[in-house]
Amino acid sequence: MQVKETLNEGLKRGYTITVTAAELDAKVMDKLKEAQPDVEMKGFRKGKVPMPLLKKQFGPKVLGEAMQEAVDGAMNDHFESCGDRPAMQPDVKMTNDDWKEGDDVVVEMTYEKLPNIPDVDLSKIKLEKLVVKADDASIDEALASLAETAQDFKSRKKGSKAKDGDQVVMDFVGKVDGEAFEGGSAEDYPLVLGSNSFIPGFEEQLVGVKAEEKKDVTVNFPDDYQAEHLKGKEAVFACTIKEVKEPVAAEINDDMAKKFGAEDLAALKVQIGERLEAEYSGASRAIMKRGLLDALDGLVDFDLPPSLLDAEAGQIAHQLWHEENPDVQGHDHPEIETTDEHKKLATRRVRLGLLLAELGQKAEVEVTDAEMTQAIMNQARQYPGQERQFFEFVQKNQQMQQQMRAPIFEDKVVDYVFEQASVEDKEVSKDDLQKAVEALVDE
CATH class of the missing domain: 1.10.3120.10 (Trigger factor, C-terminal domain)
Structure with missing residues (x-):
């Protein structure tokens, strides 16, 4: 096996690898000998098929494997001996396209090698680490933010109109074609306006209501509503408003x-x-x-x-x-x-x-x-x-x-x-x- 350098420019390297026909044939024979004990063929006992017959029958198939292994082995030996580490997968191609059995295999390999990296005295590197302590003011600020997310609701003044974001506590009865339907009624139900938790169009109609007011809300169930008998149907909800509450941050305490x-x-x-x-x-x-x-x-x-x-x-x-x-x-x-x-x-x-x-x-x-x-x-x-x-x-x-x-x-x-x-x-x-x-x- 011969390896000849063809390119040495900066980090670029090129080599011609020649695997002789004799070396390739020897590798084929080694593979056949290794497989011989397990080969069965009509007219011969298992493991007793003559080598010339094995080579004629299986040689072409083994030849490709042997060729690949020979080239891979040559590349590995090269990198091990010279110490080069390719930056990316080497470009490998066979140069004698008209190759036939009995010829040498000539392969061209090119790659860019990783550079030699100089040693660095890490102890000479000076760095600054910014240290911040969590003071009482920062903790109180975070607590206030948590209190906002854990908001409560308190009753507005009597006669106040409900705004978006307010909570309306109400009783309601929903009817389709004048008949109440299952799941369409509730008592003391707390609904936050703008939460989009009800049928589209429902919450918007309650903006402006007052405590003790009664209001009919008319909506259409969506065409893809989960209840088959309500899909696309118009419904009227008779709502009795009991309380209108405004959102307030939760009190910061043990609770x-x-x-x-x-x-x-x-x-x-x-x-x-x-x-x-x-x-x-x-x-x-x-x-x-x-x-x-x-x-x-x-x-x-x-x-x-x-x-x-x-x-x-x-x-x-x-x-x-x-x-x-x-x-x-x-x-x-x-x-x-x-x-x-x-x-x-x-x-x-x-x-x-x-x-x-x-x-x-x-x-x-x-x-x-x-x-x-x-x-x-x-x-x-x-x-x-x-x-x-x-x-x-x-x-x-x-x-x-x-x-x-x-x-x-x-x-x-x-x-x-x-x-x-x-x-x-x-x-x-x-x-x-x-x-x-x-x-x-x-x-």
Whole structure:
């Protein structure tokens, strides 16, 4: 087997691999010998079929497998001996198209190799970690927001007219063709106007009613109503208004706390404080990660594989185009040209991606099965009722697994670098943190 270099330009490499006819024939014979004990053929006992007959009968079929294995083996030996790591799948093609049995096999292989990445002294990286404490004012603000969501209703002044958002307490009897129908009557029913919980058109007709007023509401049941005998029918509801109530925020006390699963108000405040600090910590980490990536980007410089740059720039351009054209869901659109800005961003992403991958490999960072399972379960929750099918889909799809593994791996490498770097805590206000986050989004 011969391997001859034909291209050595930057990160581009090209080789001609020659598998001699003798080597190929020997590999075919090895495969036939391996299969011989299990072969049965009329006129011969199992395992006793002569080799020349085996070769005549099965040689052509085995030849293709042997050829593929020989080329794959030559490629693997080449990468192992030279240490090259291809940036993308090598381009391999047979050069002698008129090949026939008995000829040498000549294959041309071209690829772009990953660059040699220089070592980085991570201890010299200086980072600032923004620290925000959940103060009483922030906790009280969050409590007030919770109270709004847990709103109560209190009676309006006598004679007040019901507004959208008010709660109307009433008795009603619904009739179709003058006859009351099952499920069409209720007493002391609390209905929030504007909640769209009743038949379309019902709630709008109650806007302006007063307590102790009687009002007939006429509506049409939808054509797709679940009750067959009511589909498309006109109904008249005789309503007696008992109370008109306005929405008010729930009183902040132990009872409200219990609505949110806490033992009392003090316990709810502790939970809110922990949640706020977790949110602050997540935002702070995102800011520190950007600072780390900026620092790494300025520390190293090395050649980048053009194929990776082109692919990344194309993906960036495609993603941004769809963000600017949200109405286009599919890919039936004009070809999207990459700009210098796309290429500049791609250069940064590819460089940092290769660097983080190198740092992770040297630090032996791995994504565990438990971490992958948790990630799959988190994403599966986006498909209620189809969690199992999504889980099975991911298990069978290597590309999907890689897409989910990549961000987990990157976050673990980033955490590793944080540990090696010099990190200084800086206490700031919630507003300062918010401004830093907004600046991050605007970049």
